[in-house]
Amino acid sequence: MTIPPTSDHQPEPPGGRHRRRRRIITATVLLTVAGLLLGNAALVDRQGADAAGTPTLPLDGGDIAVSQDGPPGAPALVLIHGLGASTRWWDPVVPMLASSYHVIRVDLLGHGRSAKPAGGGYSIPQQGRRVGQALDLLGVTHAVVVGHSTGGYVATALAEQRGDLVTALALIDTGPRMDAFISDGFVGKLVDVPVVGQLLWRLRTDAVIRRGLSTAYAPGFKIPQQAVDDTRGMTYHALIETSHAADDYLHRRPVPDRLVPLGKPLLVVFGERDQRWRPSSAALYGVVAGARVELLPGVGHSPMLEDPPRTAELLITFAGAVLDSP
Numbered sequence: 572m573t574i575p576p577t578s579d580h581q582p583e584p585p586g587g588r589h590r591r592r593r594r595i596i597t598a599t600v601l602l603t604v605a606g607l608l609l610g611n612a613a614l615v616d617r618q619g620a621d622a623a624g625t626p627t628l629p630l631d632g633g634d635i636a637v638s639q640d641g642p643p644g645a646p647a648l649v650l651i652h653g654l655g656a657s658t659r660w661w662d663p664v665v666p667m668l669a670s671s672y673h674v675i676r677v678d679l680l681g682h683g684r685s686a687k688p689a690g691g692g693y694s695i696p697q698q699g700r701r702v703g704q705a706l707d708l709l710g711v712t713h714a715v716v717v718g719h720s721t722g723g724y725v726a727t728a729l730a731e732q733r734g735d736l737v738t739a740l741a742l743i744d745t746g747p748r749m750d751a752f753i754s755d756g757f758v759g760k761l762v763d764v765p766v767v768g769q770l771l772w773r774l775r776t777d778a779v780i781r782r783g784l785s786t787a788y789a790p791g792f793k794i795p796q797q798a799v800d801d802t803r804g805m806t807y808h809a810l811i812e813t814s815h816a817a818d819d820y821l822h823r824r825p826v827p828d829r830l831v832p833l834g835k836p837l838l839v840v841f842g843e844r845d846q847r848w849r850p851s852s853a854a855l856y857g858v859v860a861g862a863r864v865e866l867l868p869g870v871g872h873s874p875m876l877e878d879p880p881r882t883a884e885l886l887i888t889f890a891g892a893v894l895d896s897p
Contacts, residue, residue, distance in 0.1 A: 628705050632697070633686025635705055636678040641669030646894050647711045648672040648886070651702065653720030654813050655784075655802040657683030660719065662797075663879035668886060675709065677702050679725065681809025683801060693812035695721075695820040699728030703736060715890045717741040719875065720787075720847075721817045727826055730833050739836035739893040741886060742856070744845055744872045748825035749818070751852030753845075758783035763811065772807040789844040789871030798876070830859045836896075837862040838889040840882065842870030863889065 627634040638658045641648075648668055650661045658676035668674050678685040679698050691697075702725060706714060716737050718726030723745025730737040746752055754760075758779060762768040771779070780799045788794060802810075830837060841853040843866050856862050865885055867874050874882040 627684070628708050630701050630704050630708075632692035632701065633680055633688050635680065635686070635701060636684035637705060637709070638676040639709075640665050640674040640676075641672050643673055645671060645673040646890070647706075647714035648674050648890055649702070649706065649711075649714045649716045649726075650674065650676045651716065651718040651722035651725050652676075652679065652682065653718075653722045654817065655682070655805060655810060656719070656722075656798065657801040657804075659683070659797050659801060660873070661875055664875045664883040664886070667880070667883035671887065672715075672890065673711075675706070675711065675714070677705055679722070679813070681805060681813055683804070687806045687809045689806070689808050691812075693809065694816045695724045696728045696732070698725045698813075698816075699732055702726075702729050703733045706736060712736065713738050715739045715741065715893060717743065717886060718745060719743040720745055720872065721813065724817055724820050724826065727829055728820070730835055731829060734833060734835075737835060739838075739890070740830070741838040741840065741889055742826070743840045743874055743882070744842060744848060745826060745839075746821065746848040747827050747852050747855040749821050751849045751855070753847055753849060754786060755847060756783060756786040759786070762807075763814070768811070769807055772810075775803065777803075786846040787872045788846075788877060789842065789869065790846070792871060792877055795876065825855075827856050827858050830856070830862075834860070836889075836893045838885065839864045840874055840885055841866050842872055842874050842877065843868050844870060845872045847872050 627636045636658070650658070652658060652660045658678050661676055665674055665676075680692055680701060681687045714736060716726045716729060716739070718724070718741070720743070723742035726737075726740055726742065730740055758771075761771055762783070777799050780802050781794050784794050784798055784802060787798075837856065837859050839853050839856045839862060841848075841850050841864070843850050850866060853864050853866060856864055867878055867881060870877045
């Protein structure tokens with residue numbers, strides 16, 4: 572009897588070749604998708620933009636756009652917007668303020684019509700220093716400075732650096748410390764996730780941006796198209812760098828603790844329906860001597876857009892009292 576030679580090779584089971592081919596194709600597709608996602612992330616992270624429109628001021632790190640309204644010789648009232656916004660967020664209150672004040676608005680680096688470099692320069696102290704330089708170039712020697720949300724950190728940083736320049740501070744829905752934070756919403760969380768965030772930014776639509784902005788207002792408030800356009804106009808790098816800079820500023824030291832030694836008159840305005848910061852946290856600013864804290868009913872995170880008359884009235888009354896005091 573002939574014994575067939577032995578062999579380690581076993582016949583491939585039926586369908587095995589097809590399964591192996593599918594695995595190879597799947598792995599190839601996954602690797603390709605991963606490469607595309609990583610490539611997109613790198614490309615989005617490197618995007619920058621020059622300043623657009625006029626007038627702009629040439630400052631360290633990039634040109635800064637400014638707007639001025641009201642009598643040039645009147646007392647200066649400086650308005651600083653928040654994250655993802657621009658000078659346009661103040662449009663509803665400017666006509667009321669400009670009747671008595673020289674209203675100066677600044678687009679922070681990375682926002683609005685200002686430059687959006689792909690490098691650094693986005694820390695809160697750097698942003699504050701840049702606003703001070705802009706005011707110097709405009710010939711402003713004293714100003715009441717108003718900051719909304721993240722803009723309140725910039726205003727505080729400016730007061731820390733330039734006590735000679737800042738006469739008083741008004742902070743609008745500016746979170747006092749990190750444990751007062753509620754949420755920036757589902758979209759806001761996704762945008763901050765590496766790779767996923769860059770892809771979402773590349774594919775952003777008005778609907779996605781509106782959902783991301785929804786926590787910046789009281790529930791049901793109709794989000795202005797200009798607000799959507801401002802966020803869309805940012806680079807991913809500028810948005811994330813500014814967001815992380817604000818968190819870092821708060822982690823280093825809560826805002827009320829920064830304000831106490833400055834001895835500046837302080838107005839704090841909070842919407843009672845703020846969805847980003849606990850409205851009750853406004854009381855933490857009470858440690859600042861003489862601080863005035865105002866809670867606006869029915870208003871969310873952006874009072875100057877949601878209730879312009881009341882917001883303007885508070886700012887006018889506060890600035891008037893400060894400037895009339897001996």
